[in-house]
Each structure stands twice: as structure tokens, then as C-alpha cells.
Amino acid sequence: QYGYTLPGWKKYNLTYRIINYTPDMARADVDEAIQKGLEVWSKVTPLIFTKISKGIADIMIAFRTRVHGWCPRYFDGPLGVLGHAFPPGLGLGGDTHFDEDENWTKDGAGFSLFLVAAHEFGHSLGLSHTNDQTALMFPNYVSLDPSKYPLSQDDINGIQSIYG
Numbered sequence: 614q615y616g617y618t619l620p621g622w623k624k625y626n627l628t629y630r631i632i633n634y635t636p637d638m639a640r641a642d643v644d645e646a647i648q649k650g651l652e653v654w655s656k657v658t659p660l661i662f663t664k665i666s667k668g669i670a671d672i673m674i675a676f677r678t679r680v681h682g683w684c685p686r687y688f689d690g691p692l693g694v695l696g697h698a699f700p701p702g703l704g705l706g707g708d709t710h711f712d713e714d715e716n717w718t719k720d721g722a723g724f725s726l727f728l729v730a731a732h733e734f735g736h737s738l739g740l741s742h743t744n745d746q747t748a749l750m751f752p753n754y755v756s757l758d759p760s761k762y763p764l765s766q767d768d769i770n771g772i773q774s775i776y777g
């Protein structure tokens with residue numbers, strides 16, 4: 614708001630595609646976790662997310678391990694880094710990868726796909742990390758109850774400074 618805008622998508626209608634599914638969860642649960650992870654952000658912005666099942670989407674979502682494809686970042690096996698996402702842009706921009714070496718769950722043990730997805734999609738939309746411990750964009754995983762996980766004011770300020 615100080616006369617500059619963070620790099621964000623130049624459009625409000627974004628497409629996403631789930632390229633492959635983790636065997637840790639039912640497909641319907643993966644679809645739901647991803648959809649809810651995107652809803653966290655569409656609730657506080659004019660952004661609209663549309664799921665496509667073929668072709669190139671703005672946000673391509675995949676479960677990968679170690680060195681994967683032409684992605685410049687790689688995963689580290691169980692624990693450690695859980696996922697990564699690229700800031701808005703063409704090609705790899707917006708894409709989100711989850712580390713298949715993690716135990717992905719809907720709730721309970723392992724890592725909540727919804728929570729990690731919501732965090733990673735913050736990056737796909739142009740947000741970086743914050744030092745606000747209550748924020749979704751905090752760099753460390755917090756396993757709070759995903760259904761009651763509100764966005765912190767810091768998250769809302771951040772996303773609305775790009776898509777306000």
C-alpha cells in the first residue's frame with residue numbers, strides 16, 4: 614500500500630489441477646483438503662479458484678519425492694520440508710508440490726494436508742513468510758485444529774495488500 618504492489622496474479626480467476634494423489638488418503642479427502650486450502654484465501658479476496666482435470670492450470674498440484682522432474686527444488690525424505698510452492702507467474706509459477714515421503718492425513722497423526730496446503734497456497738498467491746506466530750504464513754508447522762484454523766490478521770493484511 615506504500616505505492617508498490619507485491620507480485621501477485623494479474624487476474625482473479627485462477628485454475629488448479631491435482632496431477633497425482635497421495636496413497637495416504639482417500640482421493641475425495643485430498644480433493645477436499647486442497648479445495649479448503651484454497652477457500653481459506655478466496656474467502657478474504659476476490660479470487661476464484663476453478664478445478665480442471667486436464668491441460669495446464671495456473672496452480673499445478675503434485676505429490677513428489679526427492680529430485681523431481683524439472684523442479685529446481687527437491688524434497689528431503691520424511692519430515693523436514695513438507696512442501697514447496699512457487700510465487701505467481703507462468704510455467705512453474707503458482708505450482709505447489711507436496712513431499713510424498715510424509716504421512717498425509719485428513720486429521721490426527723501425520724501432517725494435515727489441509728494446513729500445509731493452505732500455507733503453500735499463500736506462497737502460490739504471492740505471500741512470503743511472517744514472524745507472526747499465530748499466522749498461517751509462519752515458517753513452522755503448527756498442528757492446530759484445521760476446521761477452526763482462522764487466518765490471522767497478518768495473513769489477511771498480507772493477502773489483501775496484493776488482491777485488496
Ligand SMILES: O=C1CC=C(NS(=O)(=O)c2ccc(-c3ccccc3)cc2)CC1=O
Pocket residue numbers: 693694695696697698728729732733736748749750751752753754755
Ligand atoms: O517455502 C517453504 C520452505 C519450507 C517450508 N517448510 S515446511 O514445508 O516444513 C512447512 C512449514 C510450515 C507450514 C505451516 C505453517 C503454518 C501453518 C500450517 C503449515 C507448512 C510447511 C515451507 C515452505 O513453504
Ligand SMILES: [Ca+2]
Pocket residue numbers: 688689690691692693694695712714715
Ligand atoms: Ca520432507
Ligand SMILES: [Zn+2]
Pocket residue numbers: 677681684685686687697710
Ligand atoms: Zn517441487
